[in-house]
Each structure stands twice: as structure tokens, then as C-alpha cells.
Amino acid sequence: MKKILAIIDTLRFTEDQVKEFRNFARKTNSLLAIVCLDNLCAFAHPGASLFPEPAVIEYDQIGIDGRTALQWERNKNLKRLHQICDDSEIKIIVKEAVSSPVEEVMLLSRFADLLLMNSNTSFAALTDTIPPGFVKEMLAGSQCPVLVLPDKIPPVKEIIFSYNGSYSSMFAIKCFTLMFPDFCKMPVKVVYVTDDEQPADMPFTENLKSYLEAHYPEIDYVILQGDPPESLHNYLSQRNGCIVTYGAFGRSGDSDFFQRSITSNVLSATSIPVFVTHP
Numbered sequence: 001m002k003k004i005l006a007i008i009d010t011l012r013f014t015e016d017q018v019k020e021f022r023n024f025a026r027k028t029n030s031l032l033a034i035v036c037l038d039n040l041c042a043f044a045h046p047g048a049s050l051f052p053e054p055a056v057i058e059y060d061q062i063g064i065d066g067r068t069a070l071q072w073e074r075n076k077n078l079k080r081l082h083q084i085c086d087d088s089e090i091k092i093i094v095k096e097a098v099s100s101p102v103e104e105v106m107l108l109s110r111f112a113d114l115l116l117m118n119s120n121t122s123f124a125a126l127t128d129t130i131p132p133g134f135v136k137e138m139l140a141g142s143q144c145p146v147l148v149l150p151d152k153i154p155p156v157k158e159i160i161f162s163y164n165g166s167y168s169s170m171f172a173i174k175c176f177t178l179m180f181p182d183f184c185k186m187p188v189k190v191v192y193v194t195d196d197e198q199p200a201d202m203p204f205t206e207n208l209k210s211y212l213e214a215h216y217p218e219i220d221y222v223i224l225q226g227d228p229p230e231s232l233h234n235y236l237s238q239r240n241g242c243i244v245t246y247g248a249f250g251r252s253g254d255s256d257f258f259q260r261s262i263t264s265n266v267l268s269a270t271s272i273p274v275f276v277t278h279p
Helices: 015-027 064-085 101-109 133-141 167-179 181-185 205-212 228-237 260-269
Strands: 002-009 030-038 090-096 114-118 146-149 158-162 188-194 219-225 242-247 274-277
Touching (some): 002 015, 015 030, 015 064, 015 146, 030 064, 030 101, 101 133, 114 133, 133 146, 167 181, 167 205, 167 274, 188 228, 219 228
Parallel strands (some): 002 030, 002 114, 030 090, 114 146, 158 188, 158 242, 242 274
């Protein structure tokens, strides 16, 4: 049994979104806790953020009528969420963003096996980038693996492992394999990008094959040439019905290959779920 945290915006979630979270919980035999980010009192602190938002509407700037409407919408949505989840063992946690929602969710992630969120998860009071700053903050700071889902998920037919021989890329592969044993029946593509700074051959191929063949029946090894972020993004933009793994989003050290621009481009331009870990 595992524990999954799913993050939603109280004002903007959909029933399909909750259904997808439940599906992943079933696939992993997990307890699911839905964390509702209550943004009615939310303030942004751009100076303290790695990914500051371009504009903020603070709660105090909303008129009385607007506040009443937001409260009504919030209460209605929470009631609907409870109705959706009443027939299952889903725990609903309402987290009012009085201080820093990012810090609150990061703390909760310390005690979870997986964090689930949609690629557009944010606060209704914020004018966001794509993907939103909140998603990027969680990808960079979560203390458990993160799976970011697009609005509409086509049936998953294959798994794509981004790989560059680093500890972080292999850590992501192992975490995904252990987290989703049901996906071990699916075809796998291991994608490696070589350029002037990377070896022409896939690093540690023998060891990699030994590990993957113990878990997956069908594995292809793909070597691309060119700029790693651009080449990988172009490759993924032609794929459909897959999940891709990354290691060490937005962190230093051996994460250069998996720099934050790659993941952000995939989230904004494709319908591919993205699985990210931090060693």
C-alpha cells in the first residue's frame, strides 16, 4: 500500500481530474489524499519564489460582492468534491493558503510516496505562465516523486525513460518502476541524446539493460543527436499515449541535461504525463 497526494485548486477542478487521480491510485494500490488549495486568502510572494508569477490579484483587492461569489463557489465545489469521493476511500484535506501554499504542500510531500497534480494547477487569483509557477515550484521542491498530468490523458501505451547515465536519471527510472508495477507490461523506450559534451554511446549500457530486462519485456534504446533539450522535446512532440520520466528538475549538479526548460516545454506543448524525481 502506498500514499498519494493529489493537489487541486478548489475553484477550478473538474470531475475528470479527480477520476484520473483515482485511476492512478487504483493502479498503484494506494491511499489517495486530495489536498484542496483554498486560494481565497492567498497572497503571492514573488521575491521568495523560484518561479515568480507575472501578476497577482490579492484577496483584499476583490470587492465584497466578488468575495461573496468566491466563497459561494468554493463551498459549492467542496460539496461537489465530497459527493464525487463519497463512494471511495479518499481522504479530502482542505488546506487554506493563509501563508505559503508551496511550503505547505512540500511539507505534506515529505510524508507521501507520490504527488499528483495537473499541469495547469494554480490559484485562480494568479495570472500564470504555462505551466504555472506553482507547478514549477513543486517540481523543483517536492520531497517525493511528482507526476504531472495534462488536462486530457490518452490511453498510456508506452513508457519513455529519459536517460543520460547520471544518478538522477536512473533514480527516476527506478522510482517509476517501483511506483507503477502495472506499467511494467508496457513497451519501454530509453532515450539518450548525444552532443559535443556527451559520449556518442549510451553510458553504462550493460548495467542499464540488466536492470530494465528484469522488469520490462520490451525495451528499445533510442540515441538522438543534437542539443539535448531541443532534441528531446522534438522527439516527445511526435509521441502520443506515453509517460516520460525526468530526474532532478531545476536542481544543480548532474541535472543539466534535464534542465527545467525541457520539462516546461513538454508540459506546455504536449499531452504527455511527466514523472519527476529528486535523488
